[in-house]
Amino acid sequence: MGVNLGFQNASHFAKFTTRACSRQLGFQNASHFAKFTIRACSRQLGFQNASHFAKFTIRACSRQLGFQNAAHFAKFTTSALLVIVKLKSLKI
Structure with a gap:
């Protein structure tokens, strides 16, 4: 759009x-x-506050996607983003 x-x-x-x-x-x-x-x-x-809401959402997404916990999900996501940025900088 x-x-x-x-x-x-x-x-x-x-x-x-x-x-x-x-x-x-x-x-x-x-x-x-x-x-x-x-x-x-x-x-x-x-939810008590926005932080509580964010933690719940991240945990729920992590489990739904098959990750062990939110930290595992965050590591995977960060690694994936770094690879994408690196590939874009190489113009591949």
Whole structure:
């Protein structure tokens, strides 16, 4: 969708959309909007705070994807991202 609208890629489209929504709703910036949204979702779902919500989500995703625990999932994800960045820098 982003490419059809003249954006370079989906990431560029997402950044633009988030900034526009943030300003439209009266937030100072996209970060402020994101913090507010995460806090609101956390409370709505019955979590104590955003950190508790994030920990639960990461654990649930880790188990769902077959990882032993969240740390194992994080190591795998970080390694995968580093490989992608390295490949992009080599222009492969």
